[in-house]
Amino acid sequence: MALTGVLRPGHVALRVLDMEASIHHYTQVMGLLETARDDKGRVFLKAWDEHDHHSVVLREADSAGMDYMGWRVDSNATLEKFAKDIEESGLASDLSWVAAGEHPQTGRRFRFTTSTGHVMELYAEKGKVGNGMPTLNPEIYPDGLKGMSPSRFDHCLLYGDDLDNTMKLFIEILGFTLTEQVIAGPDKLVISAFMTCSNKPHDVAFIRQPCKGKFHHASFLLDNWGEVLKAADLISRNRVSLDIGPTRHGITRGETIYFFDPSGNRNEVFSGGYISYPDRPVLTWTDDELGRAIFYHDRKLNEAFLSVVT
Amino acid sequence: MSHRIRIVGLADGLLAPENASFEVRGDEHLLCGMERLGRRGIPVGCRGGGCGVCKVQVVAGSYHTRKMSRDCVSSTEETQGYALACRLYPDTDLDIRVVGKMGRAFTKAGPSPSQGGDSVTAGKSPAFDMSWRN
Structure with missing residues (x-):
């Protein structure tokens, strides 16, 4: 097995103000599938082509934002090794174990807080509920998909202050690769980092801002540009709050549209990008070209896109 | 109404x-x-x-x-x-x-773009505001 260690972003847990409106948004407009509700009122969802039990967790709260992001690792041995490595590194705080079963069909999770204030967790076990098709002689997609119907939860973009130590944690301890970065000023300060644990342009990205634990967006993968345009149609048809798009990113090259869930958490659906092997040179953007880096067609910075977070 | x-x-x-x-x-x-x-x-x-x-x-x-x-x-x-x-x-x-203000993620008066830079944004290129780190 060549892809080892951290396999993928496995779940994102979001706070929502109105659960009923959120369920409608995530299941009917986006087309995620509800897989469980628990006695705490949390709702668990997944995208159609994810085999694991859930990738999105919604919790009704009095504020919006992200509670935590979870990463699937390849084995229990790896989970224990990372837990030890993270503790020894001193790069994370509030280390704890969350008991198996606290999420349905999920093993124990090792939880920690990054220096940018984001709660992350690692886990090795989550039930495989399948993608609605057999694994022997399957079809290419199941019947009855609704809305945008992305195939998977893909990545998050997060805002926080101490980007240096968070990059160190992901790259040196968890084995991520830096794919792209934005640098600013004469001292070439890294103000944004795109990192992957796989072959994707990013599995997580951070922007350096004077805050802790802020959430910019959670992103879901579509197949092609046509599906991005269809998502735009569904956004208008369902009177969803549009942020920006359809457009194209310079960074990651993704074809994209951004919108908000009913509690103001930003969502992205996108397609495209490139394959990043670990020896691919890092792409660097300077902040005076940031407009083109973020929105390749507009070539302008969008104040709301950069400033609005939950 | x-x-x-x-x-x-x-x-x-x-x-x-x-x-x-x-x-x-x-x-x-x-x-x-x-x-x-x-x-x-x-x-x-x-x-x-x-x-x-x-x-x-x-x-x-x-x-x-x-x-x-x-x-x-x-x-x-x-x-x-x-x-x-x-x-x-x-x-x-x-x-x-x-009361609310758009957060200031960047300044409007950033460094001018490098030679051969984008003409659309030339002269008004914004830069990320990192003054909070000082």
Whole structure:
């Protein structure tokens, strides 16, 4: 097995103000599938082509934002090794174990807080509920998909202050690769980092801002540009709050549209990008070209896109 | 049934222009009314009560609200007329003061673009504001 260690972003847990409106948004407009509700009122969802039990967790709260992001690792041995490595590194705080079963069909999770204030967790076990098709002689997609119907939860973009130590944690301890970065000023300060644990342009990205634990967006993968345009149609048809798009990113090259869930958490659906092997040179953007880096067609910075977070 | 919303003050104590007003229909929130008419004055963010950039204070008139993030409007503030325009439904004509500001992720007066840079943004290239680190 060549892809080892951290396999993928496995779940994102979001706070929502109105659960009923959120369920409608995530299941009917986006087309995620509800897989469980628990006695705490949390709702668990997944995208159609994810085999694991859930990738999105919604919790009704009095504020919006992200509670935590979870990463699937390849084995229990790896989970224990990372837990030890993270503790020894001193790069994370509030280390704890969350008991198996606290999420349905999920093993124990090792939880920690990054220096940018984001709660992350690692886990090795989550039930495989399948993608609605057999694994022997399957079809290419199941019947009855609704809305945008992305195939998977893909990545998050997060805002926080101490980007240096968070990059160190992901790259040196968890084995991520830096794919792209934005640098600013004469001292070439890294103000944004795109990192992957796989072959994707990013599995997580951070922007350096004077805050802790802020959430910019959670992103879901579509197949092609046509599906991005269809998502735009569904956004208008369902009177969803549009942020920006359809457009194209310079960074990651993704074809994209951004919108908000009913509690103001930003969502992205996108397609495209490139394959990043670990020896691919890092792409660097300077902040005076940031407009083109973020929105390749507009070539302008969008104040709301950069400033609005939950 | 529609109500007239008058912006009587801007963030940082700036005075609003005399004609800063717009009509809001009975079934829509303040921000929706402003945007539908192509008017400006209140910063537009998530439109879902989560991000806080459209925060206003109602100084005259009555209204009701839907759930807003406590990170953006405290319970004390709520009793003092503070609300997010995207969750605020007027019951009468209102006078409001704009409180929310778009966060300043970047400065408008950044370094000029390098030679051969993009002509569209040349001369007004913004730069990320990192002054908070000093």
